[in-house]
Amino acid sequence: xxxxxxxxxxxxxxxxxxxxxxxxxxxxxxxxxxxxxxxxxxxxxxxxxxxxxxxxxxxxxxxxxxxxxxxxxxxxxxxxxxxxxxxxxxxxxxxxxxxxxxxxxxxxxxxxxxxxxxxxxxxxxxxxxxxxxxxxxxxxxxxxxxxxxxxxxxxxxxxxxxxxxxxxxxxxxxxxxxxxxxxxxxxxxxxxxxxxxxxxxxxxxxxxxxxxxxxxxxxxxxxxxxxxxxxxxxxxxxxxxxxxxxxxxxxxxxxxxxxxxxxxxxxxxxxxxxxxxxxxxxxxxxxxxxxxxxxxxxxxxxxxxxxxxxxxxxxxxxxxxxxxxxxxxxxxxxxxxxxxxxxxxxxxxxxxxxxxxxxxxxxxxxxxxxxxxxxxxxxxxxxxxxxxxxxxxxxxxxxxxxxxxxxxxxxxxxxxxxxxxxxxxxxxxxxxxxxxxxxxxxxxxxxxxxxxxxxxxxxxxxxxxxxxxxxxxxxxxxxxxxxxxxxxxxxxxxxxxxxxxxxxxxxxxxxxxxxxxxxxxxxxxxxxxxxxxxxxxxxxxxxxxxxxxxxxxxxxxxxxxxxxxxxxxxxxxxxxxxxxxxxxxxxxxxxxxxxxxxxxxxxxxxxxxxxxxxxxxx
Numbered sequence: 001x002x003x004x005x006x007x008x009x010x011x012x013x014x015x016x017x018x019x020x021x022x023x024x025x026x027x028x029x030x031x032x033x034x035x036x037x038x039x040x041x042x043x044x045x046x047x048x049x050x051x052x053x054x055x056x057x058x059x060x061x062x063x064x065x066x067x068x069x070x071x072x073x074x075x076x077x078x079x080x081x082x083x084x085x086x087x088x089x090x091x092x093x094x095x096x097x098x099x100x101x102x103x104x105x106x107x108x109x110x111x112x113x114x115x116x117x118x119x120x121x122x123x124x125x126x127x128x129x130x131x132x133x134x135x136x137x138x139x140x141x142x143x144x145x146x147x148x149x150x151x152x153x154x155x156x157x158x159x160x161x162x163x164x165x166x167x168x169x170x171x172x173x174x175x176x177x178x179x180x181x182x183x184x185x186x187x188x189x190x191x192x193x194x195x196x197x198x199x200x201x202x203x204x205x206x207x208x209x210x211x212x213x214x215x216x217x218x219x220x221x222x223x224x225x226x227x228x229x230x231x232x233x234x235x236x237x238x239x240x241x242x243x244x245x246x247x248x249x250x251x252x253x254x255x256x257x258x259x260x261x262x263x264x265x266x267x268x269x270x271x272x273x274x275x276x277x278x279x280x281x282x283x284x285x286x287x288x289x290x291x292x293x294x295x296x297x298x299x300x301x302x303x304x305x306x307x308x309x310x311x312x313x314x315x316x317x318x319x320x321x322x323x324x325x326x327x328x329x330x331x332x333x334x335x336x337x338x339x340x341x342x343x344x345x346x347x348x349x350x351x352x353x354x355x356x357x358x359x360x361x362x363x364x365x366x367x368x369x370x371x372x373x374x375x376x377x378x379x380x381x382x383x384x385x386x387x388x389x390x391x392x393x394x395x396x397x398x399x400x401x402x403x404x405x406x407x408x409x410x411x412x413x414x415x416x417x418x419x420x421x422x423x424x425x426x427x428x429x430x431x432x433x434x435x436x437x438x439x440x441x442x443x444x445x446x447x448x449x450x451x452x453x454x455x456x457x458x459x460x461x462x463x464x465x466x467x468x469x470x471x472x473x474x475x476x477x478x479x480x481x482x483x484x485x486x487x488x489x490x491x492x493x494x495x496x497x498x499x500x501x502x503x504x505x506x507x508x509x510x511x512x513x514x515x516x517x518x519x520x521x522x523x524x525x526x527x528x529x530x531x532x533x534x535x536x537x538x539x540x541x542x543x544x545x546x547x548x549x550x551x552x553x554x555x556x557x558x559x560x561x562x563x564x565x566x567x568x569x570x571x572x573x574x575x576x577x578x579x580x581x582x583x584x585x586x587x588x589x590x591x592x593x594x595x596x597x598x599x600x601x602x603x604x605x606x607x608x609x610x611x612x613x614x615x616x617x618x
Contacts, residue, residue: 005045006049006187009034010033010035014455014570015052016052018169018568021386022175024193028193031045035063037069042069047076047189049077049082050077051079054081054459057085057131063085067089075182076159077161078162079162080163084131100130102611102612103489103611106146107125107165109122110143115163115182116152125163125165126169126571128456129164136150139158140155141156152165161182161186170568199393202231202378203235206378215331218335219259221245222400224336226263226335226400228333228376229263229333233267238269245271245272246315246316248276248277248410249277249280250280250409252406262399265397266396274315276315277519285311295308295412296518298417305409308409313366316332333378335387337380414546414617415547416452416617418513418550420514422449422451428464432447432487432491439483441476441479442471443470445466447464447493450465451463454612454613456495463495466487467497469505477577481607485608498606501561501604502593511551512551528548531592531593531596532589536581541564542565542567543615557599558604561603563575563605563606571610577605590603
């Protein structure tokens, strides 16, 4: 039987790999190519999906593409940028500024369009775009609208479809059905691709690459690195594996102790714990001729990530030397995921993807080692949920398999450092007030000069935080969530909104204070985070943690609680209070924080989805 397969043409979108994963879940084989792929490479494929991307089709630097793909006579689905490319190619027009939409949006669909067969007319979808179609290409029909925006188009004779939204992500509630309609009703596929045994495939690849050589494996204690270690144990002689756990002083409370105990139970004979907090806090490194550090004086989140990533390698190098291993000639493994590489803008994954944030496992020195063939990344083609499935198949204990994600830089990116240089202009305050007046409810908000990382229109954003509040503490969640969704859409210098839970309104103007990473505020965040996680880590919450901010009216610190509900961590939303999390439970937590930690002035709740905000603040 001929295996059915779909070609995904990458336009640089952050969700290209999510499209790939969603299609594979439906038992259809996929392969990702550049948008410039030659047509001879597509002869064996039954359909094409064009991904989203950060570029503009109207710009002089728009992506070059192979126009012959549209003459292959096979069904095509264009997503976001892909739809705009289709429209422009066939003679339509695309322009910026008509309407920007970032987040969940309700669209009105045409039920006669096969793409929306069997679905309700009104659909909630994820939009993430700044450009829009202003003139429909000849021969195309409108399949869906979002107010005055073309949300979907199609050419029934050519079987070419385009959607402005992202059907591949969870925030598009019926996205799976839309994808199934394309694959099975429009393309006529049956879903005959059964995925190979990933464990055996990974083991065979490890044996082929490493042979009888020694290998270092970096183990943080999370599920990603645990799966890498477990695969190595199955593939190689145990005496050839050296597992290194680095405690950089930025772990969660008591985490390194628990991590090492779990790893020993997995059968890792050579487990080394490197206590390296002093090195991480005080190190100064040079990257491309520029000195960065020490961490205790670093504000910029990208510099934090680069500094910590490079210091990881330095500590590993020193540890390898102590084991009489030449680091520059020794294999080493890490639990890198596909989304890590996509967000880091890794050219091996996407030629066009915009860098959202540097992951510690994809800094320059790691890329150079990859080029030499020394880096083993067993999870590089998997997403978080897939890694968890592999972990359970390997018999890894649920305390690890279901463990909450924890970033490599640790608490360093949950301490929002500030040097006091940023200021908010009066016009910016006024713009926020105007937008709030147009939204339902009586919420007020202040924009504060603290920035966080976001992803908007497939591009990295580094913008200000808006702090919202209202006089009634028993707030209307729908109104608050609407603010979290609408404000980043309408205010171009804001990408995240946090709501004050412990006071009806600040007794004065919010102000920021200078703050740098030190052992005292790390210890404070460890304790608060431990309390937050112990209370709120319940289904359906996928991740929850605390962020420490130098913000207040009379006190130096405030804390923001970040919860996240998702399947793949590429998109998701905050847990809804009163639905996903009991309001009473949150009230108990807020009372405990303010009682136990008198230095905390405000307890806030991050009410922003991804996009426009990332899961982590930095």
